[in-house]
Amino acid sequence: MPKESAPPSDRDRDRDRDGERVGRFVEQFASQLVEAGMPRMPARIFAALLAADSGALTSAQLGEQLQVSPAAVSGAVRYLTQQHMVSREREPGSRRDIFRVHSNQWYEALANRDGILKRWESALSDGVASLGADTPAGRRLAETLAFFEFVEHELAQMLERWRVHRESLFGKQAPRRE
Template identity: 50%
Template sequence: MFQKVHFIQKFVNLSNTSLTCQVFRSPGGDDGVVSAQRDDEAVQRYAEQFGNLLADTGWPRMSARVFAAILGSEQGRLTAADLAEQLQASPAAISGAVRYLLQMRLASREREPGSRRDVYVVQDDFWYESMMRQDRYLTRWEDSVKLMLDAAGQGTDTTRRLRATMGFLDFIQKEFDGLSDRWIKRKAEIDAELDAEFSN
């Protein structure tokens, strides 16, 4: 798990800067960074690894690769032709992959101004939106399990198993509610930090 988290952090860092930066000596004697150039090759390599990690958790592999490629792109948006070239995949494979992402609302489709080409975009808050969809799924799962529980009778092994399941789903549901509130507050802080950093 630590290795996966460490790799994702490297991927995020590389999306903005390279692994090596030129260092200068300021007149006051302090070291500073002259420039930090994006390393496209490294970003794409780590994006491919991130896509494989997503596929390992159950994502369709090509959709995972497409998602990671868009996420790591400089503008957070790529055309189907861009994706086919970067991933060395057929137009049909890209079409199927983006269709899945659009259906799952993991990406959106936009039209480039003055062009007929569609671009596929990963929004900044997609993780939160994905989590909220899981919250809605939990509610539906809980309702469905409740129906089974009502029909299972009393004092049976099935009842015990279903009540344990209900307890878990109820616990997770309540945790989601608190997590959502905490994330909204934390996101405001992160947005302020990023606005300050990228406005310079």
């Protein structure tokens, strides 16, 4: 009786892919992220993680795939974890870290901008008070402050609408491992 083979794991599928096509996607998408303001190496790492079926790769795998040094990978994943775009996990039974991109990475990245907006609003508010609300510079700062307050309010509502919409498309999201 023939032995049934187990379904291929995500890592097996990643290895079986056309490396040239994956590499082209990674570099093309990374270029788009760079044009939008992301540093080049984090953009390449992020694109590589997105392109992996598993959504997760070790530092060594990233370095090998992108032909970059461990230091380059380390700096890039530090940036991406600070931006809440990837998470660092421990590979079960190993001391190696795995870097994972989650299906909700854009939501997480935007949701974590709230703290930045609040700091900008505080600085702008101080600036209006320091320069005087009735001066041209003070009015410019007040308008900028009003814009960021508007964006913060709209962002919160938009993210909630996205959560509901995403659930209607893809089902309820599993809790995220940290």
